[in-house]
Amino acid sequence: MTTALNLAALATTAFGLVSAAVVLAAAGRLVPALAVLLDFLTAAGLLWLTGDPSWSTIAAAAAVIAVRKLVTAGLRPPRPG
């Protein structure tokens, strides 16, 4: 199962890269493309966490999710007041 999960996680990362490129080409802006890429990377991180992960895998997944949270919070446009 671990091999299938690793493949799925790799495929999800690749999907994210292509989707981000598509969004960047279509919208012409970096922020939505980055948001899409981070969503896919989160999905890949969750797939890495499935099964019996080691401490390093757990730390890597936590780091990706924390970075995603920080970047999303930093890139969010200010709400119109």
Added chain:
Amino acid sequence: MEWADRYGYSPTVNTTAEVLPESALREAVDLLVRLVEAAGALIIFVGAVWAFGHFLLTMVRGAGPDRRFNRIRLTLGRFLALGLEFQLAGDVLRTAVAPSFTEIGQLAAIAAIRTALNFFLGREIAAERAEIERERRKEADGSRARAEPV
């Protein structure tokens, strides 16, 4: 103790019948955890494939407004949240048998990550949905204003 000898009774023999031995319980829980976690992983992967296909379709059909991308992201977020629920269920099941402190520690770390992510995803989905609703209302107001010139 003559009767005991006659009927083969010995006080040293363990007479407690093991209805559910620990090893069997461990194997059953392990199987269930694998099934539930695999279901969660499958949901997450299906969501990723679905979102990827829709991003490509949007590109082929011609890019629309950003709202279309946001809708796809919103659905991907829903898939992730659903998959996370399954994986959290697997974590809860795994707490039934956790033999060593290392495993308990890893389980706690994974469960904490998943719970935090589930919480933030829920908030992001709600915010995204509110944003889409606000844009739709703004568009509806705009078209109504154009239709009724003063």
